[in-house]
Amino acid sequence: NEKKIIKNWMWNDIVEKNWNKKCKDFFKPVTINNKIQIIPFWEETNQDYLTIKINPALAFGTGHHETTYMMIQAILDLNLDNMSAIDIGTGSGILSILLRKMGIIKILAIDNDSLVESNFYENLKLNNIKDINFKIIDCCKIKEFDYDIILANINREVLIELIQKLKNNKSLIVLSGILIEDEPVIESILLNNNKKVFKKYRKNEWSCIVAE
DSSP states (O other), X not given: OOOOOOOXXXXXXOOOOOHHHHHHHHOOOEEETTTEEEEEXXXXXXXXXXXXXXXXXXXXXXXOSHHHHHHHHHHXXXXXXXXXXXXXXXXXXXXXXXXXHTTOOEEEEEESOTTHHHHHHHHHHHTTOOXXXXXXXXXXXXXXXXXXXXXXXXXXXXXXXXXXXXXXXXXXXXXXXXXXXXXXXXXXXXXXXXXXXXXXXXXXXXXXXXEX
8 A cells, every 4th residue: 555645734733721620621420220320439329220330531431431331231231140241341340340339249240452451450449349350352362251141341353253152051141232223133143153133232333232
């Protein structure tokens, strides 16, 4: 491919702003199913909800996006008794924190972006959690998925590769990051890999699929 040379460019001055204040003005608590509330660390906890505190400054997942919102809805509908879980594409760690607060002890949270690590551990600390295992790793390089529940909120192409790796796995899987228009493709791949879809969630143009 030919390299394009930029011939015309210009400077602009950026007005200095209080970005922390801007973040505080923008971020509002997220309430899901009238049970879970995700709040920024500067907000007071509302005892009416199971609360997750986060530092939203780096935006590795705040609960505002439809895909995360639906994953939480799906988790709330699951029976988690004596379960173990892997959280693929954990980002800010919201889903792992929720699982831990709902009683799951064995959790592995993974992401392929090393930039999420400090935010992940900061959010654990904000929620007084110390014992969630975390790794920077490509999920498609994992050989064994020895977990009862597999959560994956990632892009379509990685989801497709992941599903194929789970052909002989008996875990319950919750998949998000799926556009509604891509539902037929994902469902077909699930079916071809011995998986049965038993629940779907939709929010705006996004879908979340639960299969086993």
